[in-house]
Amino acid sequence: MARKANNVHGVLLIDKDAGMTSNHVLQRAKRLLGATKGGHTGALDPLATGVLPLCFGDATKYSQFMLDADKAYETRAQLGVRTDTADADGAVIEQAAVPELSADAISQLLRTEFIGELTQTPPAYSALKHQGKKLYELAREGKAIPDKSRTIRILDNRLIAEGEDWLDIWLHCTKGTYVRSFVEDVAAALGTVAHVARLRRLQHGNFEIGQCITLDQLEAMSAEERLMQLLPVDACITALPVYALNEHQFAAVKHGIKVPVEPEVDTGEVRIYRKEQFIGLGEITPEHELKSRRLVQTDLL
Structure with missing residues (x-):
């Protein structure tokens, strides 16, 4: 027998598809589980895929611990083209030549200039707020974007692969890190511009991509099988x-x-x-x- 809606408690690990907002994923999962109370633990951009922990019922009381958790990503930096959103969903606003770069030189840059504590300016198209308005709302209105620079920490990174005009980079970072800004900053240090062409979250705190299921997989399950996918309420605070x-x-x-x-x-x-x-x-x-x-x-x- 399926539980009543107000008795759905636990953590669901979703492998988010590209093109969806995190809230869309949450609302669809709530409907499939028959839950009335739920929240995600840190939004992924629509372009991004990967680990998206969703908390339901009593688990929402402890979701802040997941918001504060470290995360790991794999991203493709498309070199030579800058967009207004700093990702592939935006409009092109600048193009630049891509210098010849060796893998050793790129790796050296990443390991020396982009590790440890860094000052980062979030992209104009972000959900950070200024005087009650999200920055992307101000950007769409053509208004000046206030400086929201903050200190973040890159715990580890490595160059996975590279082409003539792209780089695949893995990075492990603290909360509040914008991969889009990271990619733009790396490109600037290399003497060009870039945007995020692909982004996948591989880890969120203790949760890894191999533990996740897609929304389509969840939908294909019976009501009882869906509830069996929920991790315990305390899964957010096992540290x-x-x-x-x-x-x-x-x-x-x-x-x-x-x-x-x-x-x-x-x-x-x-x-x-x-x-x-x-x-x-x-x-x-x-x-x-x-x-x-x-x-x-x-x-x-």
């Missing part, structure tokens, strides 16, 4: 340490009452469990107390 409650502590914590913990337990956020059942997110305070932060629904306890 946090576990704290197991005894029955006395559980009775207090589920009513929002702090409980004392052992002095040797480290302070900070923890996943809290009663036996093997996930209860929610908690915090160990410097006073050696556990306080609840976000608990699952009472009827799930």
Whole structure:
């Protein structure tokens, strides 16, 4: 028997197709699962494909941890052509000659100039907001785009392949990194211009592309098979340490009452469990107390 809509809880890993917005993927998955509450954990551009974790029900309480997660991408930089959106969906605004480049020289540049902390300016066509308006809305209106430069971190990168006018690059980066800006910056350092011709997210936090299914695969399943694709609610926060409650502590914590913990337990956020059942997110305070932060629904306890 399929669950009622308000009892759909968990994380669904979708391999997003090109041409779809992340919200379109979410709405279609909600309909297929019969869920009423859901959200994605960091949008992918319509051109992009790959790992898109979707959270439903109680899992949405912990989706922020996925928004903050590191990500890995594979992208194709089309050299010699710059577009207004910095990807293949935009209009051409500049063309430039492509210098002869060796794989060794490109790899050296990537490994020396594009690793570690970098200052990056997000593309004009992005969902960042300024005074309540998204930057792409301002861009479409022909208005000046404010400087939204920020510090990001490229944890690792490598040149996968190259042609006369294109590069395939793998990169592992922190949240807030725009691959479109990365590609434009690399091209500028090489003495030309570029745009993203192809982008695929291979990893999002602990989730990898091999764990994902497509929307078409999900649609082909029965209602019960679809629900079986959901990962547990706590899948978003598996990087946090576990704290197991005894029955006395559980009775207090589920009513929002702090409980004392052992002095040797480290302070900070923890996943809290009663036996093997996930209860929610908690915090160990410097006073050696556990306080609840976000608990699952009472009827799930």
